[in-house]
Amino acid sequence: MELWEAIIGRRSVRQFSDEPIGREEIGEILDAARWAPSAGNVQDWEIVVVQDEERKRKLAEACWEQMFIADAPVVFVVFSNLNLLSRYRERGIMMYSYQDTAAAIQNMLRVAYSLGIGSCWVGAFDDEEVSEIVGAPEHLRPVAVIPMGYPERIPEAPIRHDISDYSYVEEYGKKMEKEWKGFVEYCKGVHRRIREKLGNSILRDLEKY
Ligand SMILES: Cc1cc2nc3c(=O)[nH]c(=O)nc-3n(C[C@H](O)[C@H](O)[C@H](O)COP(=O)(O)O)c2cc1C
Incomplete structure (x- = not known):
């Protein structure tokens, strides 16, 4: 896997x-x-x-x-x-x-x-x-x-914080700027791929994450 x-x-x-x-x-x-x-x-x-x-x-x-x-x-x-x-x-x-x-x-x-x-x-x-x-x-x-x-029922994924909610650049409190956007987009791409693999029964709309 x-x-x-x-x-x-x-x-x-x-x-x-x-x-x-x-x-x-x-x-x-x-x-x-x-x-x-x-x-x-x-x-x-x-x-x-x-x-x-x-x-x-x-x-x-x-x-x-x-x-x-x-x-x-x-x-x-x-x-x-x-x-x-x-x-x-x-x-x-x-x-x-x-x-x-x-x-x-x-x-x-x-x-x-x-x-x-x-x-x-x-x-x-x-x-x-x-x-x-x-x-x-x-x-x-x-x-x-x-x-x-073995699961009888698999729950939906509870909502996760957004990456930018808990990540900072160089100093605590300094939020990610525009240049990091590409990185976040890349992660969303990974999520999309995994969601397609697993199906929506397991994962809620990951775009929100
Ligand atoms: C330290 C720790 C303690 C937890 N204790 C409980 C618990 O006592 N009962 C329970 O049903 N789930 C417990 N959980 C599971 C969390 O509720 C669960 O991981 C969280 O809601 C996220 O859901 P997910 O694991 O499906 O991603 C615990 C998780 C951790 C890491």
Whole structure:
């Protein structure tokens, strides 16, 4: 799958079919995690793969009753091993921990999407409950709960900010001038191409983005 397609086409999927996910696919998704960049290559991610129905239900409850999580055939629980980050002191614990695992999670979501598997990054949960449900020790910080399954329904893409809303030239607050317009037009061209590939069922009118 083309990279841009994997970037634009992935959606947070919250309705899953009953079709199970095979061991090979689970393996590929886990493999994707370890190729992420991490501070000093510490690779502090640790991932618990949950398929047991009762445990999935408990996880869904721990995620503030987001019960769609229990309907997914597989739920990945991603932790950061804080012991590995102590060498970076506060910066490691407060920053690299989240950054490293976020990069790994992003890889996982994209590879899942490339396999036709839907996913949803869930960050709203009770840390202690999630850790207890999967028996994780204290030095593991839960960062995300990720239900995955073949999509029953793929939502439309939520509206994104315009590039010029968040990009500046040289100094913060200095908006892009006319000369950057060509670049924005180029991006729109990429969007148009991907939209034609994916169809309008997945993407709303990207011209607005
Ligand atoms: C850190 C983080 C936490 C999130 N937590 C939740 C969550 O608790 N429940 C949920 O349904 N979606 C959650 N999401 C998914 C976002 O709602 C979703 O990514 C966003 O609306 C954009 O939609 P898209 O992923 O389809 O592009 C989370 C995403 C991130 C990155």
